[in-house]
Amino acid sequence: MLQRLAAVFTGKISRWVTLAVWIALAMLLTFALPSANENVQNNAENLPDASPSIAADHMLQQYFPDSSGVPALLVLQREGGLTDTDLQAIQALTEQLTNQTLPAQESVIPLHLMPPVALQSIISEDGSTILVPIAFAQETETDVLKENLSFIKGWLQEHTGSDIFAADIGDGLTARFTGPVGIAVDATDLFLDADIILLIATVLLVLLLLLMIYRSPLLAIIPLIGVGFAYLVTSPILGWMAAQGWISIDSQSISIMTVLLFGAGTDYCLFLITRYRDELMHERGTRSALIQAFKGSSGAIAMSGFTVVIALLALLLAQYGSSHRFAIPFSLSIFIMGLASLTLVPALLAILGRASFYPFVPRTEEMERERAARLNRPVKPRQEAHKLWKKIGGFVTEKPWTVIVTSMIVLLTLGAFATQTQYKYDLLSSFPADMESREGFKLIGEAYSQGELAPLTVITKGLDEAALQSTIELVKDDALVDHVTEATVSAIDASYSSFKIVLEIDPYSLEAMDYIGTLQQQLDSIAGDSSYWIAGQTSEQYDTQQLTIRDNVIIMPTVVVLIVLLLLVYLRSIIATIYLVVTVLISFAASLGLGWIILHVGLGYDAIQAAIPLYAFVFLIALGEDYNIFMISGIWKKAKHMPLKQAIREGVGETGAVISSAGLILAGTFFVLCQMPITILVQFGVITGIGVLIDTFIVRPFLVPAITQVCGRWAFWPSKLKLQAEKRSEQ
The missing domain is CATH 1.20.1640.10 (Multidrug efflux transporter AcrB transmembrane domain)
Incomplete structure (x- = not known):
């Protein structure tokens, strides 16, 4: 069966048909379907809706819409202390954002309406730093968020007369965006050109290694052609599936998929090519050598590829979104690469024949003697293979x-x-x-409590005023808590209340995540028949853990x-x-x-x-x-x-x-x-x-x-x- 299958892809006409089919398929899919990169969704949720932190976010949006949304934290700092001019620019910004809201913008603190005493209360103790939260709607596209931040940056630079977002501006006013929005935008920017750089670096590395191993330019290119066609077929299929809403893909999965295709795909090609080279040392006919090589390696290649595909599909069992999103791109790319290595690559080898290995062409002993006689040279002794x-x-x-x-x-x-x-x-x-975003976080940690970057919000239902106050006092006494805000009653349903907890430690640390368990125990001890939810980045990380x-x-x-x-x-x-x-x-x-x-x-x-x-x-x-x-x-x-x-x-x-x-x-x-x-x-x-x-x-x-x-x-x-x-x- 394997011999008959190999004959299909290596015949005088069928090898060209095989190549033509792959070319047509790649062109058709590329022009007819969107590429994977066109449907990347870098802000896709990693936690399922049933996660406690996500349920808490939904409660926050439903009963406290004014405090919901994803915050972009604008932090401004001047080492010698913020000047009146600095504060006026910041107040003018909040007035601008209040009068003309940006797309998906939900709220901003109206600093322009605050009297001087109230304004001073939100500035850091040393007078050097101010933190301005700007909330945007949940699940806003990252491109929209990036445009919003770019508008604010341009507006501030115009009204302050300097590039306050520059890397180093000395003792002048410095500004940085951080918080969930700043982090999301930075994460997207990190991958903007990374895919192209990664692709070029991977191709050059594989090409260099293949040249070192086989010392044949053509042979080094053949696996890359196979991988290239596999990528051209895989990318539009993934893009179409994402456009249909069947799967979601992100930049991280595309980057790793590219590496996997080149690494594993080249391996499968090498398994066949190495066996083909060995057979050419004993077979005069290139097609018969290729058929024998296919017969000897195709079973292992197919089984190897199938093993990888099945193992990667197991990621569909993951509930964490990022892991779940890896399953289809990775397994599909390996499946298509396996098909290419068993159809396209044999066809290319059949087309090129022994020339694939030029200048170190493998020949039988008889062919070596004939060549030596033709060139009037002595026959070189054949070195033992794989010594x-x-x-x-x-x-x-x-x-x-x-x-x-x-x-x-x-x-x-x-x-x-x-x-x-x-x-x-x-x-x-x-x-x-x-x-x-990381520099902004550092500025906040130096001027305020680090917990200001991502405070926790506790939503309660059914607690009377006395019990609610007792809960706040209990939470305040924890050594990891910097401060707790006063409780806010929902304007939609008075049985719901909320208060914020600002930690004294890094809210993204393991210690902060461990605190979620402590907080749950504290709330359990006082909740009784009432209900509670904990929202915030630290709570989400705890659920992620x-x-x-x-x-x-x-x-x-x-x-x-x-x-x-x-x-x-x-x-x-x-x-x-x-x-x-x-x-x-x-x-x-x-x-x-x-x-x-x-x-x-x-x-x-x-x-x-x-x-x-x-x-x-x-x-x-x-x-x-x-x-x-x-x-x-x-x-x-x-x-x-x-x-x-x-x-x-x-x-x-x-x-x-x-x-x-x-x-x-x-x-x-x-x-x-x-x-x-x-x-x-x-x-x-x-x-x-x-x-x-x-x-x-x-x-x-x-x-x-x-x-x-x-x-x-x-x-x-x-x-x-x-x-x-x-x-x-x-x-």
């Missing part, structure tokens, strides 16, 4: 216990450091230090179970499935531990984003099994007609080169994420790239073959290969 990796295979089979013990000591030691990893849940800390824990507990085991089932179907061996999965899990722990050492000790991060372990787990487990499947399938095939020890030695020798090349390229593409300006991608790139290298150079060539050698014929149990191995051992 280094065959030596490694020999060492592993001769000293398997040494390899197992050494590898496990290294991996478990690194894995122990994973338990020391610290996590954070806020977006602000992932920004560069010179981003406007709980959802992250829930998603990890559900998705990680699900991925493991799915991969176990796939391996059982493909290998028909319980023993091999067990140790293949266990080694990948140990490799993941080692990756997380070594990644934490590099990020914390080497790069100075005090914590990593809490979503990273789940992302890294899904990628590393799925991609790690990719290499397992490719190597073990080679060993299994050889074990059908030779002793297991020899099969392992030759299997490692033949697959070691391609797996190491593929691993270097895949790790390199993930490391490209390190040049992105947002630290969650830097951290993800470091941990995942390290994980791929550990899989490539420790687990796959050493640990897995050594365990297979120790297990002997039981590695095949209960498949028929075990019986065949027993018969050969008896003979």
